[in-house]
Amino acid sequence: MNFSPHTRFRRTVRTAGALLPVAVLVACGGKPAGAAADGPPPTARFSENGVTVTLSVSGWQAAKGTGTLTAVFAPEAAGFHLYSTALPPTGVEGVGRPTAVTVTGTLAADGPLTAAQTVRPIRVPGVDSPLPVYPDGPVTTTLPVRASGSGDATVLIGYASCSVKDGCTIPVADRPVRVRVIDKGPAFVTP
Structure with a gap:
């Protein structure tokens, strides 16, 4: 699939933005929203x-x-x-x-x-x-x-x-x- 440089950048930013809260939670010992206690x-x-x-x-x-x-x-x-x-x-x-x-x-x-x-x-x-x-x-x-x-x-x-x-x-x-x-x-x- 071919994306323009602008589209690739937006996808990268969206992905990074979506993962940042998970990374912060994991680094701090938390779980992502919706994760079961015994997930x-x-x-x-x-x-x-x-x-x-x-x-x-x-x-x-x-x-x-x-x-x-x-x-x-x-x-x-x-x-x-x-x-x-x-x-x-x-x-x-x-x-x-x-x-x-x-x-x-x-x-x-x-x-x-x-x-x-x-x-x-x-x-x-x-x-x-x-x-x-x-x-x-x-x-x-x-x-x-x-x-x-x-x-x-x-x-x-x-x-x-x-x-x-x-x-x-x-x-x-x-x-x-x-x-x-x-x-x-x-x-x-x-x-």
């Missing part, structure tokens, strides 16, 4: 280097300051897979990067990162050892988290996606997503 879990989404990542927090227990951080990694093209969370940080013989979710600040991991999909080994020309990957398509990971109190936290995301036919995308390492921890649980401040 959907807070979410954030971004796309980078051929993968869309969706983050959410569920099962938040305010009294304990615990919950589950879920990250869904969805390759944007068919035939792409992600590497195992257990892959070494520099890959196998320099190939691949692990799927990673870590937290800093007022959030800490309260257990290991796990994936819902089963790892399978693949062979890559020029690499002697097999590479542990997930089946092509989306991968859902979960990380139990614990808050040390209210305040700022950061979720750091890492991954690489590859296709046996089309090669690999540029790896993403320590991609930050800011979180504000409030009494009712973590709220994503910026995607």
